[in-house]
Amino acid sequence: MIVVSKELVVAPSLHAAEQIAHRGGRAETLSSLRRRLATKLAPELTLASAEVSRMALGEALSHEPLREFSSHGASRVRAVEAFDDAIGALFYAGTTISMLERIARKKGAPAERAALLARAMHGLQTSLAGAGLTDRRALPTELASIMARVSPEDVASAVGSTCVVARLITRWQPADLH
Secondary structure: OOOOOOOEEEEEOOHHHHHHHOOOOOEEEEEHHHHHHHHHHHHOOOOOOHHHHHHHHHHOOOOOOOOOOOOOHHHHHHHHHHHHHHHHHHHHHHOOHHHHHHHHHOOOHHHHHHHHHHHHHHHHHHHHOOOEEHHHHHHHHHHHHHHHOOOOOHHHHHHOOOOEEOOOOOOOOOOHHH
16 A cells, blocks of 8 residues: 555646646645546446436436427427536535435425436436446545445545645535535
């Protein structure tokens, strides 16, 4: 196990990481750290591209009666794009299918929307899993799960440090804090 003792700084941008490195520090962006950790701790994890995720979502939604949209043509494409954006926001906020399902048990329009989003998210994940893929937007949650299953030493080795410092990052989303 090789662990570099110098602290690793998680920087808000590539430019900031380069500035820290220029001054002799070790730094990388949060997205870079996530990708590197996924590669080292879960080499079997393959992230779907945005295009593949959108196609899988389109397939999942093709089974849904979307009353608001035409079943053919550009309206269907716009519906898939809107659902893809919504699911991305849900992943980013750390929202899970089970959370949506709890909301769906209530009555009214919000419950119907939550049920539809839960089915869409489930269909997306099922479709991607069938191809051995994971939605790239689920990476923070996946990494949290993976890191909970491995030893702290394995995490430190993958990070390359036992000290990680976030600098200049002023906004964290729930998915970042898993």
